[in-house]
Amino acid sequence: MLQLFLVGALGPRLVADLHMSRAMLGLTTTAGFGAAALLSPVAGRVVDRVGPRRCLIALLLLVGVALALIASAPVYGVLLAGVAVGGVPQALANPATNKVILAAVPVARRGAVTGAKQSGVQLGAFAAGLPLAALASGVGRQGAVWVAAAMAVVAALWAARMLPADPPPHPVAAPGGTSSTGNTIGWLLVFSLLLGAGIASVNTYLALFGVQRLGVAPTAASVLVAVLGVAGIGGRMGWSRVAGRPGRAVVLPSVLAAGAVAAGLLLVAALRIPVLVWVAAVAIGVFAVAANAVSMVLVIQRAAPGRAGRDSALVSAGFFAGFAVGPPLFGALVESSGYGPGWLLVAAEFAGACAVAAVWAWRELRRLRDGVRA
Secondary structure, eight states: OHHHHHHHHTHHHHHHHTTOOHHHHHHHHHHHHHHHHHHHHHHHHHHHHHOHHHHHHHHHHHHHHHHHHHHHOSSHHHHHHHHHHTHHHHHHHHHHHHHHHHHHSOGGGHHHHHHHHHHHHHHHHHHHHTHHHHHHHHHOHHHHHHHHHHHHHHHHHHHHHHSOOOOOOOOOOOTTOSHHHHHHHHHHHHHHHHHHHHHHHHHHHHHHHHHHTTOOOHHHHHHHHHHHHHHHHHHHHHHHHHHTSHHHHHHHHHHHHHHHHHHHHHHHHTTTSTTHHHHHHHHIIIIIIHHHHHHHHHHHHHOOTTOHHHHHHHHHHHHHHHHHHHHHHHHHHHHHHOHHHHHHHHHHHHHHHHHHHHHHHHHHHHHHHHHHHO
């Protein structure tokens, strides 16, 4: 995920260097997550058949290729191609890591381990928003991204040396699994789509908003992305640990999405009270970003036998589709009407996710009560 956070954190520099509009910046996110959304169902099957170790090594090498393309991009088209290549490892990531958790982690610790794993995404936001953005101010945008590309290759070599061999593939369950599992995955897919649309807009435009509308310096605006990343790490680890208890996991997505709505409204308020943008960045991390990790805990809890890769990929596809459509809509709205309506759109997307999660939780709790009565 580092490549997409880098595009957001270095957005002001990219807009100036490659003569991009705000809408063009949003399309870079569409290229990456559109590819990830389209490839996710296939990636889930690949992970189930090939094994998570091989897929993890391959995806890290592909991250290095994508970052190298972004670093060397002389024109907008090459940048777009690099981000699109980065969609392939995104599609592989959750299916591979979730299968490792199911295979190697005791049930009681899966929620906490999933939160730690998902917080790696936000570590990418922190790395893009602080050390790499600071490095870019010294060695330039391209030099900072080349450093990130080298880090990905080192991580691939570490994975090849340290990860255990893939076990033989397990028999795959019948398509769709149980009806309750299928229902859960469907609801989580829609929830993730709406949640992803809002989060992607914040990730892509938060730094640019700080520079263009609030008068924040580019390096300080990149720190906003780092703040969001740190808050997201804490939120994902903390809430995923809570979600490790099945009864809590059912209601958490709606609660966290409601908090995300409040965070979106804080971004609107920041137009009048600029300091609130920092509070909003923390709240987005604690609530919106953490909600995605909780959805992955639910996938691991509910995955049909032999279908963990596919079920993870389907929910991830919804999240990636949200990331693909959210920023272009936001960018077009900002171009025509300003940042205020753009942040209201983000709050509305989070509100939609909250409604979906609340209806699903109500149905699940009613089903559990009926089962107890029976």
